[in-house]
Amino acid sequence: MQNDTLKIGILEGDDIGHEVVPETIKVMRRAAEITGLSVAWEPVPIGKRALDTLGFTLPPDTLERLEALDGWVLGPIGHQAYPKVKETVNPHPILRKHFDLFANIRPVRSYPGIPSVHQNVDLVIVRENNEGFQPDRNVVAGSGEFRPTNDVTISVRVITRNGSSKVAREAFELARSRKKQLTVVHKDTVFKLGCGMFVEECKRIAQEYPDVQMQEAIVDTFAMRLVMTPQKYDVVVTTNMFGDILTDEAAGLVGGLGLAPGLCAGPRHAMAQATHGSAPDIAGKNIANPYAMIMSGQMLLDWLGRKHNSAQALQAAALIENSVDTVMQERKFLTGDLGGTAKTSEMGDAIVLAMG
Ligand code: ATP
Numbered sequence: 001m002q003n004d005t006l007k008i009g010i011l012e013g014d015d016i017g018h019e020v021v022p023e024t025i026k027v028m029r030r031a032a033e034i035t036g037l038s039v040a041w042e043p044v045p046i047g048k049r050a051l052d053t054l055g056f057t058l059p060p061d062t063l064e065r066l067e068a069l070d071g072w073v074l075g076p077i078g079h080q081a082y083p084k085v086k087e088t089v090n091p092h093p094i095l096r097k098h099f100d101l102f103a104n105i106r107p108v109r110s111y112p113g114i115p116s117v118h119q120n121v122d123l124v125i126v127r128e129n130n131e132g133f134q135p136d137r138n139v140v141a142g143s144g145e146f147r148p149t150n151d152v153t154i155s156v157r158v159i160t161r162n163g164s165s166k167v168a169r170e171a172f173e174l175a176r177s178r179k180k181q182l183t184v185v186h187k188d189t190v191f192k193l194g195c196g197m198f199v200e201e202c203k204r205i206a207q208e209y210p211d212v213q214m215q216e217a218i219v220d221t222f223a224m225r226l227v228m229t230p231q232k233y234d235v236v237v238t239t240n241m242f243g244d245i246l247t248d249e250a251a252g253l254v255g256g257l258g259l260a261p262g263l264c265a266g267p268r269h270a271m272a273q274a275t276h277g278s279a280p281d282i283a284g285k286n287i288a289n290p291y292a293m294i295m296s297g298q299m300l301l302d303w304l305g306r307k308h309n310s311a312q313a314l315q316a317a318a319l320i321e322n323s324v325d326t327v328m329q330e331r332k333f334l335t336g337d338l339g340g341t342a343k344t345s346e347m348g349d350a351i352v353l354a355m356g
């Protein structure tokens with residue numbers, strides 16, 4: 001096992017990003033210290049603060065700086081509030097595309113005692129990240145949505161064999177490390193070519209994973225079953241827009257967006273990015289739930305551990321997971337959305353303390 005120094009970027013993002021990202025780094029630093037994992041941390045300006053100080057929400061040298069890193073933690077981006085000028089791009093679709101972060105891995109877990117529609121939920125949705133219907137990332141130039149006349153709008157959906165097979169393989173790998181059960185969610189009854197190609201690729205990759213049981217589900221039926229019996233699912237893989245909707249729906253079943261971590265993974269880099277937005281309504285009050293961001297950081301360490309064959313990174317990830325579990329079970333230091341009264345930083349402190 002190697003113990004090379006991992007290079008991890010810190011990109012706070014906007015609004016509650018300035019609160020939940022520092023808590024995440026605090027927790028990751030402590031886990032690295034305990035396990036002897038060597039990390040070079042590199043703060044990289046992005047978002048509104050970068051606009052104010054450097055004149056861009058995505059400063060020109062950002063991609064080059066990130067290229068040299070192994071992974072990074074990206075806080076939520078509040079791009080809706082950016083002034084509408086050319087210097088204010090929404091950075092995260094650009095990062096996802098540039099670094100080919102093709103898989104968006106989003107776990108959904110319920111915790112006993114945390115207000116939740118369902119208990120005993122433990123599933124992971126793997127969402128294709130760079131194609132599908134999202135017009136800001138399914139083309140390299142221009143937009144996948146356009147208006148040829150005042151009365152007509154056309155939205156293009158892009159599905160490729162390459163994108164589909166890559167995300168399918170990521171999902172099969174994950175399924176293999178869990179309960180060996182994968183649900184492919186699509187609607188090939190209507191999108192015969194687009195979803196049809198996605199399913200074909202999933203079936204092709206399935207041949208390499210005979211130990212994983214693959215089943216298919218039509219997206220509308222799946223949306224209903226997810227609400228009724230989420231306990232029946234383990235790993236789910238789907239296209240971009242379906243995944244966008246289903247991951248928020250799934251988060252709602254177990255306590256909301258504060259409990260929805262995520263990792264965008266590519267061939268050489270990964271980006272910890274929680275599902276939630278920048279929540280300007282609660283920013284600056286030290287009340288945002290840091291769970292989703294901290295567990296996204298945990299996923300990054302786990303991914304880096306596997307990628308770099310680093311026992312220390314894997315141990316650091318396991319340590320964070322156990323400490324978060326302890327704090328969630330003790331229910332003494334939880335933020336308001338989880339029924340507690342703790343501040344963001346108090347919940348972060350409790351997780352650090354739980355590491356021993
Ligand atoms: P985006 O479109 O950028 O994803 P959104 O419209 O989904 O953003 P969010 O910013 O995620 O909106 O916020 C939705 C609601 O969830 C808000 O009321 C917000 O306060 C709440 N929320 C989001 N994240 C958290 C968190 N970490 N802790 C507590 N509440 C949160």
